[in-house]
Amino acid sequence: MPGLSSRERLLAAIDGERDAPLPCCFMIFRVLRTKCRDELEFALRQQEMGLDARVQLEDLMVRFSPEVEIREWVEPASSRGPALLHRVYDTPAGKLTATVRQTDDWPHGARLPIFDDYFTPRAVRYPVSASQSLEVLRCILAEPTADDIAAFRQQAAARKQFADERALLLTGGWKSQRFVNGEDKGLVGDNGGTGTVIDSLMWLCGGTEPLLWAYDEPDFLRELIAIIEQWNRRRLELHLEVGVDLVMRRAWYEGTDFWSPALYRQFILPGLKREVEMAHQAGAGYGYIITSGMLPIADALLESGVDVILGIDPGEGKGTTLHEVSTSVGGRVGLWGGVSGPLMVESGTEAQVRQAVEEAVAALAPSGRFILSPVDNVREDTERAWSNVEVFIATWKSLTSSRA
Numbered sequence: 001m002p003g004l005s006s007r008e009r010l011l012a013a014i015d016g017e018r019d020a021p022l023p024c025c026f027m028i029f030r031v032l033r034t035k036c037r038d039e040l041e042f043a044l045r046q047q048e049m050g051l052d053a054r055v056q057l058e059d060l061m062v063r064f065s066p067e068v069e070i071r072e073w074v075e076p077a078s079s080r081g082p083a084l085l086h087r088v089y090d091t092p093a094g095k096l097t098a099t100v101r102q103t104d105d106w107p108h109g110a111r112l113p114i115f116d117d118y119f120t121p122r123a124v125r126y127p128v129s130a131s132q133s134l135e136v137l138r139c140i141l142a143e144p145t146a147d148d149i150a151a152f153r154q155q156a157a158a159r160k161q162f163a164d165e166r167a168l169l170l171t172g173g174w175k176s177q178r179f180v181n182g183e184d185k186g187l188v189g190d191n192g193g194t195g196t197v198i199d200s201l202m203w204l205c206g207g208t209e210p211l212l213w214a215y216d217e218p219d220f221l222r223e224l225i226a227i228i229e230q231w232n233r234r235r236l237e238l239h240l241e242v243g244v245d246l247v248m249r250r251a252w253y254e255g256t257d258f259w260s261p262a263l264y265r266q267f268i269l270p271g272l273k274r275e276v277e278m279a280h281q282a283g284a285g286y287g288y289i290i291t292s293g294m295l296p297i298a299d300a301l302l303e304s305g306v307d308v309i310l311g312i313d314p315g316e317g318k319g320t321t322l323h324e325v326s327t328s329v330g331g332r333v334g335l336w337g338g339v340s341g342p343l344m345v346e347s348g349t350e351a352q353v354r355q356a357v358e359e360a361v362a363a364l365a366p367s368g369r370f371i372l373s374p375v376d377n378v379r380e381d382t383e384r385a386w387s388n389v390e391v392f393i394a395t396w397k398s399l400t401s402s403r404a
Contacts, residue, residue: 005167006052010371011245014285014308014334018368022361023052024396025169027289027310027336028377031385040162047166050393054169055159057244059194060152060235062115065142067092074102074110084124087112091139094132099125114140115196115203128204130217134224137204141231149238156242172239173247174289194235195249198268200228202253214263221267229271236275240282247279248287248310255293257318264297269304276305287336291376292317298329308334312364313375315340322363331367338364341374345388353388357395372396
């Protein structure tokens, strides 16, 4: 199938067209993104490198309902530990309070975002607990405003036109919008928004309490997840309305590093099925980002109908060796990844990178449903990392030409 565009190659790999060339599209490429003024330049720079670039939509703004008042203050550091950041959400239904340790590597200054990976390991107090009325959370999670929707549609139309002109895949979901006209709104960090259902649950409650509630307070947990799903669903609808090719759900906290297969089926799978069905009815594919703890729930993921699993990491993931993944799900769902970004691209030798790419292609490409990528990111701006990126791409091109 010569002469296919990047969009066609990626869709062919997701759908399982065996004769299509093997695509290479980096899941996340932060070190390059920081050198680009916007998403369009980012896509062009990747194309210049020979990659199968995609165009990502910025998410709608994460906002709170207008009746919510926020109070923030800093409790100074003491002999007992670092400074504490406090945030209180006052709503007509009551209050939520969050407290975090302001460690030296805290990236948000005196701000305390409601959704952020940095919050969870530094939290002293999470916003949501089983002793609270969930009506408070309903007050906080507001639907997008008319102005937000109009701005999103305008941005989406421009990016869709750009993607169509260059035959690139248009993707949506998962990527938060933190800044408005250059101002940090302090609502989310680099996370949050569309496609963050259970990840949002963990940011709101921590990584332990929801698992205990599954046994002790199952009705409370179901209601809490339903609130987040409903909030996410409206945002997902808007992504699908503008015609994305693929929506992505971040599921880093949905694997069996946290949830048992039985709890996954009980609390997560039903909502996932509904989202996949929404995407398919709109003519879009559905991507699921999970880098560890995937294989014990592989049958559930296949049942859900997801089109591609992003994050196949043989280096840092648990139970995700290339052989295990190939044997368990190879050929039955699209797979995206294959090489560890931190261990290989950022830290490995050129020989190790070359070997890692060769092993990933040998194990996962024969199914015809594979997209090669470092997992899940390349962040280090070092000579070694950039040199290894070149080796990664050169090895892929060599293997692709030999397979033609």
